[in-house]
Amino acid sequence: MPDRRRKGSGEDVFMQSLIRDLVKEIGEDPHREGLWQTPERVAKALRYLTSGYGQEVSEILNGAIFTEDCDQMVLIKDIDIFSLCEHHLLPFFGKCHVAYIPKRKILGLSKVVRLVEMYTRRLQVQERLTQQIAQTLKRAVQPRGVGVVIEAYHFCMMMRGVEKQNSKAVTSAMLGTFQTRPEVRNEFVQLINHTR
C-alpha cells in the first residue's frame, strides 16, 4: 500500500483515480469543470481525516509525563471531535470529555487532546473510540481511575435512513475508581454537565 500512495509528493495518484472512478460510478462526469479537481481535493481531505494511522501513542506521549503529587480529578472537557464512521465513511462529530485521578503521574493537558485527535482521525465506531482513549490514558499514567464520555451526532443517522436529526449518541468508558466508586463517577458527570 505505501508505494501506491506517493505521499509527500503533493500527489496521491492511486487514490485520486479511485475517487475519479467513484464519481463516474455515481453517474457523474468526472471531467466536467466543477469535478475536475475533486479527486485531488477528496484525496487530500481523506488523507488528513485519516492521518491518525500514521501516528503512534509513544511519539505523542514522549517527554510529556510528569511526576506530581496531585491526587485530585483532572478534567478536560468539551474537546471538539470529528471522526469518520467506519460503517458508512460519513462524519460523526461532537464533544469528548476526559478525566482521570492521578497516582503521582500526570500527562500534559495538550497531549490528552492530541491523543483524542489521533484516534478520531481513523475510521471509527464511537464505542471503540471511547475505549481507546480511556485505555491509552490508563496505560500511560497508571492513574487511580479514568473516565471518558463522548457525545456525538452521526451523519449516517441524520442524512439517511431514520433521519433523526437530534439524536445524539452518548458513550462512556469508566475505569478504576470511576467504575468502582459512584461518588467519583458522579463528580465527573456533574462537572461535565455544569453549565459553561
Ligand SMILES: [Zn+2]
Ligand atoms: Zn455510520
